[in-house]
Amino acid sequence: MSEIIALEYGEKKGFFYIEIDGKVQAKMTFVFAGEHQIIIDHTEVSPGNNGKGFGKKMTEKAVEFARQKGISILPLCPFAKSVFDKTPEFRDVL
Template sequence: MSEVKLNIDGNKGFFHIDIDGKQEAKMTYVFAGEKQIIIDHTEVNPGNEGKGLGKQMVKKAVEYARENNIKIIPLCPFAKSVFDKVPEFRDVL
């Protein structure tokens, strides 16, 4: 399993997974106030589909939300589908 990293830049940021020094997956978000983030886009490079990288990033976002007592608004269709399929992540919605 690859490590999911977080980059924060002011009121926005992204989660990403690097494999062999190359960014292979990225999920962007923006803050909506101080206590909510909006996940707006998830992207996985060709050849990495079906490896669970997107779900790993959503899981990391959920962990981040729990640790920082914030809520997630999943506007990205992929992220929304993960929340729909994984009931244990819904406490941060």
């Protein structure tokens, strides 16, 4: 089983995703809010993958992206917000 955690984005929006054996199993979408912030607006995990930590892995990827780009994250998605609430080491990008 090969797991890939990746990112795709354009000028206005994008998504983080987890692909296993060539199939997308989870996706976290965001939109750019100006040049210095992204808004995470939705997290979705395919049936049968709940509890595998996919949401947290995508949130980690979002934090890594924000740190590299020097931008902040506004987690409007309830799941993403809960990960930030539970993970103090991610809060530097809020």
